[in-house]
Amino acid sequence: MFRFPVSLGGPHDNPKQPQSSDEQPHRAMVDEVDFFRSEKRDDQNIITDETKRVHVKRENSRVVDDDDRSTGINTGLNLLTAHTGSDESMVDDGLSVDMEEKRSKIENVQLREELKKAAEEIQRLKEMLSQTTNNFNSLQMQLVAVMRQQEDHHHLAMTGSKDIANKRHEGSEMVPRQFIELGLPTAEVSSEERTTVRSRSPPSLLENSSSRQRGKRLLEREESPETQSNGWGNPNKVSKHNASSSNDNVSAIDQSTAEATMRKARVSVRARSEAPTLSDGCHWRKYGQKMAKGNPCPRAYFRCTMAVGCPVRKQVQRCAEERSILITTYEGNHNHPLPPAAMYMASTTTAAASMLLSGSTTSSQDGLMHPTNLFARTMLPCSSTMATISASAPFPTITLDLTESASNVNNQTNNNPLMQFPQRSGFTELNQSGLPQMMGQALYYNQQQSKFSGLQIPTQSLNAGESVSAATAAIAANPNFAAALAAALTSIINGPNNHKNGDSNTGNNNVRTSSVERQ
DNA sequence: CGCGTTTGACCAGCGC
């Protein structure tokens, strides 16, 4: 299907990324997983494309093939036409040898120019692919969710498996609020809408909190949705529009609530990384840090600063048990163009969030009753493992586990890796109540055995770019988007899995860390 | 000096 704009290129990587990243605790960037590797490799790929026209053609044909398959995305770039034209010019000659030599030289020059043009087109094509990947992922997620839901209906009616039924019953019990909000868009009262309600009553708020500047700041922010100071300006605008004409336009409501839900939906990525954060190509600014309950490691809050007003935020926290595992939770969608390096993670998280959204909103009844199981089945058409859906969190969260510790793939019901993480005491308590909140299965990505989701990807000898290419291959080979999702993310987490504990623990609410997030 | 991080405080939601 889609190919990430990353080459299968050679071993020379980004020079700023040393190969041996050990023993560099004072340089956080050194140990970070570098997404920009692929960008460098992109240029390299261009060079190879220039020298190998066959490769260019194949890539183009692949795109056409994709269009024929299911995506329906027309890049509008016809690389083959240009080359066939040049080929035609080579056909008819037969004059003298000198003429042929001259002609061949001219053709060489022309060919090189065409190759240059083709390379440029390829570059543009790759960028377009990166952008369209995002949209396509979302669409495919939704489609798969719908299909799986139908299948789920049928399956439930036919067999009535006890396991599934139990799971669903538990699931319906354990998600009293979150998926109600998700499942019934029209009835959803999101936090943003509540915020809007507050903001729509400015006098009381202002008077009540007149003594506090904070209230005034909040008011200012929310009363100026067009200003860029508010990171959630767009949702607020939508909510206000919603409130003003709530009964008029149903589609607008759905869209706005969908956006709100998308923003609330979170995509959590568990990955082994000694770096304080995952370098995903975006620019993040830290705006807070807190001690999470039940976890000695602090939780850092980041905000996307690539564009003013970008609502995307992420939380970075280390696993309590295994501090080499970094849990990065993304929330929101970027409202600005992203560099290719940031596209990987952004598209992945967006797709996952959209799947979370679609699975819970496609059918208010079924999605309401059995959301988690639906997700589990949606994302796990194969027997292998994938991602987990959490409904216990305040926000619906899809967790992509890229750690090799996600074991126990044998048992269908007990292989929830998140249950093995006692750092989330809330989860543990919920589990003790007999309500497993994670119906899905974590992605099982074994770096030693180089397999995940039933796909054989030799990652052992691959570097980051090659892993991305492997991910691309996985996408092309397997329609299961979950696998593709995992592959894309796996390519991100390529760094050595050495343990590094750079977090200092204090009893204070705020903890000093040496986190560096400059890119 | 500008920008990013730190960190104490504030706020809302939730459970009791």
Place this chain on the structure above:
DNA sequence: GCGCTGGTCAAACGCG
């Protein structure tokens, strides 16, 4: 109502 917790803010601070 109170306390806990997650999330956020912004002044203070540090660094290049």
